[in-house]
Amino acid sequence: xxxxxxxxxxxxxxxxxxxxxxxxxxxxxxxxxxxxxxxxxxxxxxxxxxxxxxxxxxxxxxxxxxxxxxxxxxxxxxxxxxxxxxxxxxxxxxxxxxxxxxxxxxxxxxxxxxxxxxxxxxxxxxxxxxxxxxxxxxxxxxxxxxxxxxxxxxxxxxxxxxxxxxxxxxxxxxxxxxxxxxxxxxxxxxxxxxxxxxxxxxxxxxxxxxxxxxxxxxxxxxxxxxxxxxxxxxxxxxxxxxxxxxxxxxxxxxxxxxxxxxxxxxxxxxxxxxxxxxxxxxxxxxxxxxxxxxxxxxxxxxxxxx
Amino acid sequence: xxxxxxxxxxxxxxxxxxxxxxxxxxxxxxxxxxxxxxxxxxxxxxxxxxxxxxxxxxxxxxxxxxxxxxxxxxxxxxxxxxxxxxxxxxxxxxxxxxxxxxxxxxxxxxxxxxxxxxxxxxxxxxxxxxxxxxxxxxxxxxxxxxxxxxxxxxxxxxxxxxxxxxxxxxxxxxxxxxxxxxxxxxxxxxxxxxxxxxxxxxxxxxxxxxxxxxxxxxxxxxxxxxxxxxxxxxxxxxxxxxxxxxxxxxxxxxxxxxxxxxxxxxxxxxxxxxxxxxxxxxxxxxxxxxxxxxxxxxxxxxxxxxxxxxxxxxxxxxxxxxxxxxxxxxxxxxxxxxxxxxxxxxxxxxxxxxxxxxxxxxxxxxxxxxxxxxxxxxxxxxxxxxxxxxxxxxxxxxxxxxxxxxxxxxxxxxxxxxxxxxxxxxxxxxxxxxxxxxxxxxxxxxxxxxxxxxxxxxxxxxxxxxxxxxxxxxxxxxxxxxxxxxxxxxxxxxxxxxxxxxxxxxxxxxxxxxxxxxxxxxxxxxxxxxxxxxxxxxxxx
Numbered sequence: 001x002x003x004x005x006x007x008x009x010x011x012x013x014x015x016x017x018x019x020x021x022x023x024x025x026x027x028x029x030x031x032x033x034x035x036x037x038x039x040x041x042x043x044x045x046x047x048x049x050x051x052x053x054x055x056x057x058x059x060x061x062x063x064x065x066x067x068x069x070x071x072x073x074x075x076x077x078x079x080x081x082x083x084x085x086x087x088x089x090x091x092x093x094x095x096x097x098x099x100x101x102x103x104x105x106x107x108x109x110x111x112x113x114x115x116x117x118x119x120x121x122x123x124x125x126x127x128x129x130x131x132x133x134x135x136x137x138x139x140x141x142x143x144x145x146x147x148x149x150x151x152x153x154x155x156x157x158x159x160x161x162x163x164x165x166x167x168x169x170x171x172x173x174x175x176x177x178x179x180x181x182x183x184x185x186x187x188x189x190x191x192x193x194x195x196x197x198x199x200x201x202x203x204x205x206x207x208x209x210x211x212x213x214x215x216x217x218x219x220x221x222x223x224x225x226x227x228x229x230x231x232x233x234x235x236x237x238x239x240x241x242x243x244x245x246x247x248x249x250x251x252x253x254x255x256x257x258x259x260x261x262x263x264x265x266x267x268x269x270x271x272x273x274x275x276x277x278x279x280x281x282x283x284x285x286x287x288x289x290x291x292x293x294x295x296x297x298x299x300x301x302x303x304x305x306x
Numbered sequence: 307x308x309x310x311x312x313x314x315x316x317x318x319x320x321x322x323x324x325x326x327x328x329x330x331x332x333x334x335x336x337x338x339x340x341x342x343x344x345x346x347x348x349x350x351x352x353x354x355x356x357x358x359x360x361x362x363x364x365x366x367x368x369x370x371x372x373x374x375x376x377x378x379x380x381x382x383x384x385x386x387x388x389x390x391x392x393x394x395x396x397x398x399x400x401x402x403x404x405x406x407x408x409x410x411x412x413x414x415x416x417x418x419x420x421x422x423x424x425x426x427x428x429x430x431x432x433x434x435x436x437x438x439x440x441x442x443x444x445x446x447x448x449x450x451x452x453x454x455x456x457x458x459x460x461x462x463x464x465x466x467x468x469x470x471x472x473x474x475x476x477x478x479x480x481x482x483x484x485x486x487x488x489x490x491x492x493x494x495x496x497x498x499x500x501x502x503x504x505x506x507x508x509x510x511x512x513x514x515x516x517x518x519x520x521x522x523x524x525x526x527x528x529x530x531x532x533x534x535x536x537x538x539x540x541x542x543x544x545x546x547x548x549x550x551x552x553x554x555x556x557x558x559x560x561x562x563x564x565x566x567x568x569x570x571x572x573x574x575x576x577x578x579x580x581x582x583x584x585x586x587x588x589x590x591x592x593x594x595x596x597x598x599x600x601x602x603x604x605x606x607x608x609x610x611x612x613x614x615x616x617x618x619x620x621x622x623x624x625x626x627x628x629x630x631x632x633x634x635x636x637x638x639x640x641x642x643x644x645x646x647x648x649x650x651x652x653x654x655x656x657x658x659x660x661x662x663x664x665x666x667x668x669x670x671x672x673x674x675x676x677x678x679x680x681x682x683x684x685x686x687x688x689x690x691x692x693x694x695x696x697x698x699x700x701x702x703x704x705x706x707x708x709x710x711x712x713x714x715x716x717x718x719x720x721x722x723x724x725x726x727x728x729x730x731x732x733x734x735x736x737x738x739x740x741x742x743x744x745x746x747x748x749x750x751x752x753x754x755x756x757x758x759x760x761x762x763x764x765x766x767x768x769x770x771x772x773x774x775x776x777x778x779x780x781x782x783x784x785x786x787x788x789x790x791x792x793x794x795x796x797x798x799x800x801x802x803x804x805x806x807x808x809x810x811x812x813x814x815x816x817x818x819x820x821x822x823x824x825x826x827x828x829x830x831x832x833x834x835x836x837x838x839x840x841x842x843x844x845x846x847x
Contacts, residue, residue, distance in 0.1 A: 032712070032714035033714075033718055034714075036717055036721065037714060040358045040436035040437075042739055042748075043436050044754075045757060045759065046451045046452070047435075047436065047438045047451070050438070051431070051434045053431070054431060082350050083351050083505065084353070084356065084502045084503070089521070093521035149553065157557050164554065164557065164558050165550065165554055165558075251551045252554055254551070254554065256522035256523050260348075260549055264348060267713065269714050
């Protein structure tokens with residue numbers, strides 16, 4: 001186990017290095033000058049060159065990248081070009097909110113998606129199954145902005161059951177988490193359904209039923225643990241999505257997440273922030289997948305870690 | 307003795323600040339009250355040397371002050387931290403007399419040393435100020451810019467309440483620059499303590515002080531009880547909530563949860579809001595000091611031919627374009643916006659006449675038109691406006707393909723001398739840094755700005771007009787103001803004769819506030835403290 005872990009961690013470090021290099025390179029060759037963004041429109045050519053020199057952006061690519069890595073190793077993500085604030089501080093201020101929404105959002109997705117998937121698998125081919133699959137299709141295709149705004153308008157503005165966006169209490173969390181749950185449940189529903197159908201057709205399930213076990217016990221204790229493996233892999237991917245892909249939901253509900261930070265940084269070519277958000281997301285994805293891989297042997301003892 | 311008297315008389319002749327009426331306070335204004343303002347974007351910084359976006363511009367004005375100021379809601383200068391100033395006979399030396407007893411928000415009294423420190427700081431390359439170039443007329447600024455000096459030679463502290471600033475050339479815009487955010491006075495010890503984080507921990511002499519900043523969520527300004535302008539500000543507290551989607555902000559405003567939707571009315575809701583009399587009454591609309599225009603790159607054929615550029619000026623249907631933005635603008639045919647000194651209401655520009663445009667193209671040797679590219683920002687409503695322009699051009703045989711790109715990419719392309727043939731500048735395109743016509747020439751029409759990376763996207767270079775501009779800006783005496791403005795009107799008319807641009811419209815600013823708020827309309831669409839002058843608005847109750 002220890003050697004497996006060590007191997008995976010080294011792999012993760014290499015992956016992160018690769019992500020850093022590729023992102024840095026792409027930002028470097030971008031046909032848009034970050035110094036011009038900082039200097040603004042009325043700056044003289046001298047001012048622009050001064051700023052370029054001060055930020056070390058007149059150095060060759062390799063020098064800039066190595067400087068950045070040197071900073072990273074010491075935990076320094078650099079300073080935002082436009083805000084001059086430490087990027088680490090900017091991200092740290094938004095990380096708790098992002099992680100909270102991620103946990104709550106994935107929880108809602110699973111609750112809704114898995115239930116829909118299991119019920120659909122059990123009623124396969126019948127009306128319920130078809131309705132559930134059509135619902136999952138609709139929710140997956142629905143635009144984030146529209147769904148968020150509708151839920152906000154109905155439940156917060158009109159009914160006043162929840163605050164109109166914001167962050168701080170449990171009541172603030174409910175609407176955005178439920179919105180994300182609805183939007184993402186379709187994937188889990190379909191995955192769960194097909195996985196469940198496959199498992200329900202196996203011999204050992206037939207054996208379990210033949211042994212006289214109750215339907216519920218068969219489903220929950222025998223079928224579900226086998227069917228859920230692909231879902232766990234999906235959660236790993238989902239974590240990546242939450243680290244920047246839900247900026248629209250964050251925006252509508254005024255949730256101070258990393259997505260908003262990244263979006264603004266991209267518009268303004270604030271490279272230190274873009275790099276940091278990419279790396280933090282990469283870390284989250286890599287760790288999430290590592291955790292998923294570590295959990296699977298506990299769910300399915302046939303899988304061994306070597 | 308006679309010489310001394312004569313020169314003293316000359317100095318005194320300029321000594322009286324030739325400033326207009328000061329502000330008569332609103333009799334209905336009440337002291338007290340707290341308001342909430344929402345914005346979508348995070349506030350980047352509150353450091354006056356660095357902050358340069360439309361969102362933090364007025365916030366910084368409320369936290370800091372400069373030597374000069376403006377009468378609220380107008381473009382008229384008035385004394386700021388300098389209660390008076392003297393100008394030498396040649397117009398090159400200004401002696402500012404500072405007010406006594408002005409306190410920073412950390413309790414310390416402001417002195418002339420703070421003025422010198424602030425000006426040295428903003429012109430030092432280490433600060434990376436976007437506004438360093440505005441101070442180019444101060445003696446010693448070139449040495450600051452190339453790093454050979456750490457202090458401005460032209461700024462001298464004569465005594466704790468007197469600062470003498472010497473220029474390297476006569477500059478009629480100098481007093482306006484002393485009212486710009488970049489020249490605002492900061493407290494040295496606060497800067498040294500916070501370092502690069504001063505933007506998050508600002509310490510100034512302004513009407514408000516920052517008491518809380520939760521990154522990504524909200525900022526709180528509280529009234530400076532010791533503010534040197536007695537009776538200001540009226541509000542006790544302003545809470546800025548950030549990260550708020552404009553459509554949601556409007557819903558909250560309608561619900562009464564917030565007082566001002568800082569990002570304005572989302573275009574999608576505009577007709578609905580203005581169609582409801584109750585809501586329309588809460589909307590303030592003012593023409594602001596900016597112009598939207600199409601640039602034509604003189605380095606890209608066939609835009610090197612003046613007839614071609616003039617023809618395109620006649621081909622654009624500006625009325626139709628303003629309809630695309632719900633009529634929130636006025637078509638224009640000149641560079642300067644109405645309200646800017648030097649604007650000429652009698653100047654008609656090129657009338658919309660597609661037939662004449664086609665004829666002019668034929669005269670230029672292009673009877674069958676030509677192909678070209680039109681660059682545009684990809685944020686709504688710019689692509690729609692670009693399509694309207696494309697259709698207008700097609701009518702006279704010009705086939706323009708659209709390049710709809712991210713803002714930074716368009717700016718990059720515009721700065722390259724041989725690249726973007728035509729660019730739609732976007733709505734609030736060139737907005738005045740300060741209310742003077744030279745700001746509409748230097749950065750966007752002068753030869754110097756036409757170099758690589760410059761904002762003169764037409765790469766227009768007329769050395770005669772450059773010389774005329776420099777001459778106009780050398781007319782520093784107050785009694786020359788009228789002549790100076792005539793000179794500028796003349797320069798701008800000559801620019802339009804060369805037609806490097808098609809000026810399209812001047813967009814109006816629309817601010818919606820809640821029913822609790824009071825204050826003259828100009829304060830909600832302030833031409834200088836864009837858009838809201840927080841120091842003078844109040845809560846009616």
